[in-house]
Amino acid sequence: MAARLWAARLTRSRQRFWSHLEERALAQRTATDLGLERANGTHAASRHPEGRGNGRRPFPRLTSYRVSALSVGLGLVAWELYARNTETFVPPFTDVIVAWVRMMGSGELLAALAVSSQAFVLGLGLAVIVAVALGLILGLSDTIDHAAAPFVSALVALPSVAYIPIIMLWIGFGLEGRIAVVFEFCVLVMALNFRAGVRSVDPDLLEMARAFRLTRWQTFRSVLIPGSMTGIMAGLRLGLGRAIKGTVTAEVLLVLVGLGGLVKHYGNTFRIDSLLAVVGTIVLIALVLTSLLMRLDRRVNRWRPRVQDTGA
Amino acid sequence: MITVDGLSKWFVREGGRDGVSVLHVLDNIDLTIKDHEFVCIIGPSGCGKTTMLKMIDGLVPVEGDAIRVDDVPVHGPGPDRAMVFQNFALLPWRDAISNVELPLEARRVPPAERADRAREALRLVGLNKFERHLPHELSGGMQQRVGLARALATQPRHLLMDEPFGALDEQTRRILQDDLIRVWEQLRQTVVFVTHSMDEAVYLADRVVIMSPRPGRIAEIVPIDLERPRDDLTRRSPRFIQLVEHVWERLRELNVVDAVEVAG
Numbered sequence: 001m002a003a004r005l006w007a008a009r010l011t012r013s014r015q016r017f018w019s020h021l022e023e024r025a026l027a028q029r030t031a032t033d034l035g036l037e038r039a040n041g042t043h044a045a046s047r048h049p050e051g052r053g054n055g056r057r058p059f060p061r062l063t064s065y066r067v068s069a070l071s072v073g074l075g076l077v078a079w080e081l082y083a084r085n086t087e088t089f090v091p092p093f094t095d096v097i098v099a100w101v102r103m104m105g106s107g108e109l110l111a112a113l114a115v116s117s118q119a120f121v122l123g124l125g126l127a128v129i130v131a132v133a134l135g136l137i138l139g140l141s142d143t144i145d146h147a148a149a150p151f152v153s154a155l156v157a158l159p160s161v162a163y164i165p166i167i168m169l170w171i172g173f174g175l176e177g178r179i180a181v182v183f184e185f186c187v188l189v190m191a192l193n194f195r196a197g198v199r200s201v202d203p204d205l206l207e208m209a210r211a212f213r214l215t216r217w218q219t220f221r222s223v224l225i226p227g228s229m230t231g232i233m234a235g236l237r238l239g240l241g242r243a244i245k246g247t248v249t250a251e252v253l254l255v256l257v258g259l260g261g262l263v264k265h266y267g268n269t270f271r272i273d274s275l276l277a278v279v280g281t282i283v284l285i286a287l288v289l290t291s292l293l294m295r296l297d298r299r300v301n302r303w304r305p306r307v308q309d310t311g312a
Numbered sequence: 313m314i315t316v317d318g319l320s321k322w323f324v325r326e327g328g329r330d331g332v333s334v335l336h337v338l339d340n341i342d343l344t345i346k347d348h349e350f351v352c353i354i355g356p357s358g359c360g361k362t363t364m365l366k367m368i369d370g371l372v373p374v375e376g377d378a379i380r381v382d383d384v385p386v387h388g389p390g391p392d393r394a395m396v397f398q399n400f401a402l403l404p405w406r407d408a409i410s411n412v413e414l415p416l417e418a419r420r421v422p423p424a425e426r427a428d429r430a431r432e433a434l435r436l437v438g439l440n441k442f443e444r445h446l447p448h449e450l451s452g453g454m455q456q457r458v459g460l461a462r463a464l465a466t467q468p469r470h471l472l473m474d475e476p477f478g479a480l481d482e483q484t485r486r487i488l489q490d491d492l493i494r495v496w497e498q499l500r501q502t503v504v505f506v507t508h509s510m511d512e513a514v515y516l517a518d519r520v521v522i523m524s525p526r527p528g529r530i531a532e533i534v535p536i537d538l539e540r541p542r543d544d545l546t547r548r549s550p551r552f553i554q555l556v557e558h559v560w561e562r563l564r565e566l567n568v569v570d571a572v573e574v575a576g
Contacts, residue, residue, distance in 0.1 A: 202401075204399055207397075208395075208397060210371060212389070212394070212395075212414060212418055212462075212466070213390075213391070213415075214414070215418065218417060222403065222414065223403065226405045303406075303448075304405075
């Protein structure tokens, strides 16, 4: 009985999802047609009519957030059951938690985190600066873009790991070497997205800027940068992910320090619970940083009409 | 006064199989537009009407002194002219009033005066209640009102309008036509208005310039002797209908030539 109710609810929420999108779009259009006050009218109209106020509800509504949380919870329970009932190298989830608490208590994790974050922050920061410059140049100049295209394609095709021996020889095993790996992992993807952002700026807006005699700097600040914001944020999101991968990769392949060093160490000594505790920490950090960036994205792109809000 | 004197234009297109091809867009155009005059330019697509308008604004390069505005040869956009664009060209991340302020920022008008002038311009186009709305929160007609306000805020002597109502539906278009005339009768700029709507051209203009395509030439200049102020009665008057028919006949002739060219 309960199962059937859930199934019905799932179907309904799926239907709702699509009608929800259409409703929003429609409400938005109607509101603008009527010249209604911003947002207020739109949002009120797009709320599900059956969403509230129908008295008792036996189950909580399946928001996308709840579905995600449910899926994670079920995954962890399955993991625990599987590990407890079979003989594998996979430790139960609770063992991983215990290991994590122990490593936090001993300061081992935090010390490793401090070491890792140095290379991460410096490598990513440097890469952002270079990528902004590169993205602007490639986005604004066709000639330079054409000239650079073969090199860019070659560099993109090459797996990032292939640079590590070169970095080893050129820069060495110190902090500089790790910074270089992080930089190399994330700089291109950001530059290419920034470039795409600049190229996505509506040429009509640039013509308008010329017609009203905006200075170079005003055009840059008021038209080009806001117009490129979608590409810039996409680049930062991808770059962030790749910088985390670069940080860990450098620590595993270049020099055994930081979180990557711990991964390698616990892998070699077959302490999988500790290994997974470190991996889990890395995943958590990545998720937190990504969600911060998404929040920033929503902030800078607030002017964009929001038709879809998946809550993810 | 805007003087177009023996204006010709070729575009060089690179690419394609032949490498480079030359497109003859405008051929020896002569046109004088008096101060405070409202001139509509109409013609089939490819007749270079928009190109000519953009050359008057200085957005498309002009050689020599083929175009003079108040006796000064045009070599780039100037503060005496303002453009209203077909697709509005509003910054989507700025609200109505900041969009109107943009050209004033470029002229280093102090912020307080900037806001005053922008507000005044928005009031002129009837958008004073929508200052803080983003473009996507406004209907197409309202967006173009912002575009018009932006041009008016620069207090131009000459208003250049590139199919400004082309993207709007018929009802909105008529309302904006009347509002434009109202604003123009108040401020009396010179208006050069490119359109592909015959009704619109006849309804708005003192003179309608009919252009023929490939290369763009002036086929005829039709003086519009309808009385002002014009309103819905004007649209129903026999003279209005007669003038629209006349424009249509000239345009149809041009289109027949066009069709033969395509078939051949």
